[in-house]
Amino acid sequence: SAVISQKPSRDICQRGTSLTIQCQVDSQVTMMFWYRQQPGQSLTLIATANQGSEATYESGFVIDKFPISRPNLTFSTLTVSNMSPEDSSIYLCSVDAASGSTWDTQYFGPGTRLTVL
């Protein structure tokens, strides 16, 4: 299975600031996914990041708020911009287990726990 690391593991930020979260995978993958898990809630997909193209955002998420970079096949960043306390969540990146077929599961990074004051 893929080994995924995220930085930072946690942060406490002031409202109005931005935080960039990094996700590193130990193998090349076509797609990387960014999820949010709000307190007491389940996971919600924010966007899908393909290398060499713009990320695809889910309903309710916009590029201005959550810009994503995907400079190569092993790395991606998610920025949470102009933060408010409602952005306090765990942010997780994930990758497909193998070929990216619809039968594949996904592996998740350890998450970044963000608290906005």
Place this chain on the structure above:
Amino acid sequence: RKEVEQDPGPFNVPEGATVAFNCTYSNSASQSFFWYRQDCRKEPKLLMSVYSSGNEDGRFTAQLNRASQYISLLIRDSKLSDSATYLCVARQGGKLIFGQGTELSVKP
């Protein structure tokens, strides 16, 4: 209506009990299904995939009924270490749709 709905929890059971989790999904275009386990303050980890023929992995049995759009997970002889939140997941294309999770607490 949520796309993937699970039994509300928490389930509090004694060691050795059999526990059944139920899940329904609303989008018939969902292609594949999984159960994930999430421990407190950790990332979700795959427990097992779910197939129409049913599949078993040790004490865990998963079933899928596409006609009813229903998924189940059975845990037999539950252990203290089974305490976690169990997430029912449907895949649509590249996207995983998560249920809200059911918390299981196994007591001595």
